[in-house]
Amino acid sequence: MALVLVTGASTGLGLATATALAADGHDVVLHARNAGRLEDPSVLDRMYGVVYGDLSLPEETVEVGRQADVIGRFDAVVHNAGVMRGGDVLAVNTVAPFVLTATMTPPERAIFLSSGMHFSGSPQRLEPDFAAPGRTSYADSKLFVTALALALARRWPQTVSHAVDPGWVPTRMGGPSAPESLEDGRTTQVWLATAEEDSIDPRTGGYWYHEAVRAPHAATSDPRFQDAVVDVLEARTGFALPR
Template sequence: MDRRKFLATGAELGPALIAGSLLPAASVLAQTPPDRPGKESPMSNAQPGAGRKARVFITGSAEGLGHAAAETLLSQGHDVVVHVRSRARMPAVQELVDRGATATIGDLGDVAQIRDLASQVNALGRMDAVIHNAGVISGPSLLVVNVVAPYLLTALIQRPQRLIYLSSSMHKSGKASLSGMDWTGHTSTGSYSDSKLFVTTLAVAVARLWPDVYSNAVDPGWVPTRMGGPSAPDDLRLGHLTQEWLATSNDPEALTSGGYWHHQRRQDPHPAVNDIRFQDRLLAELARATGTKLA
């Protein structure tokens, strides 16, 4: 589907998406198995052989842009794997699971749980696309959730055809310095802008190292989600359309790699993003911190 058709589809679905982007806490999922310490199991009502067009995993799907993207992709007939932080957040994706989505669980602020989440996804089979949507704006877990988690999931999940990383226009004010960064989440280091500079750099580095994968970063705009706040000026619909387009479209413009996108338009990122030496330093630092190298 080309860019204009995606925009038209978003306009038609807009009111429903906005109304459904934050679900009320309802009853826990009927499919939820008894608690087991350490590991979680994916849960699904999806029927095999349903003729889905693409299988897409979306982190941070309980609300906001991740939930809206899952809503849209399910409506388009895709096979969607959603993600929530904990079992307590499962009611937020109840409706999506009832419609055929598969749910996975893992706290992206905890490296052990990130690894387990990758195992859950791999147990489902190869994804066609992964949308690294989850993020936090501050706190000690900032670098773990916004940078380490996308890095580790990229390294550990069976390689998909397409990778999309959520960036921000704020990455342009980030500092291209890795000195003193705490990747463990024990102390607060780095800013939100820094974290988005790092993850945008990761996206472009993956595009360079994995030529068989379409890897891109997306600035969704300042949209009215829990993170963006109710007074955010941008259109929520446009905030997730680019991710869906890059994840599923056969539009030649979507079948490109190494881009930084805003509302389906390729933009110029911070100069450090395309600096191969900075890319390599970032990957080396993340490999050192996690003990896992990007193959």
């Protein structure tokens, strides 16, 4: 039985992930922006706990991490929360996972939701995007968070860290005509969060799509770009990844 935190789990893919983990007998802590975001409050009856906070706001993100740490050290954190467009894309998709990683007790495993759209992101946009975060594209934000996941795998060998492309699934972001199912979209992160470690190959530092490893954007595997992403996140937030 694993203790797992799933961010952005009030609806959609995050909710599907959280409920699948709970159905498998794991202790799941659901994160939502606030109680009003829960489409079905009865879902909390199946959860081990709940934490609230707006991940677009650094101070509330820190508070989410504090609430989570009170519960205990997590076996896995699934960084699922995301937004597709608007001024909070960089804050929610990239900065929040970094802040939680930098401020929480390190989990045994960290799973970061990427996207196939990260291949359209530009490494050259790193500095401009952080200078004007309200203009960051979804593709760029997913490029950066994928690099963060792989940087963590390199820097924290004791923590299993992976990036996951869940595919195009029918959520509020994906739309009703998405060709893949929520079950397709949740399966890999559920497996990575809870499977026996020796069944995951590579053990850490993978970019996954439907339980298969794929090659990510070349920049995300470059330690220089990984370090550049971490450096700009540390400078922006004032938090440093523990060494």
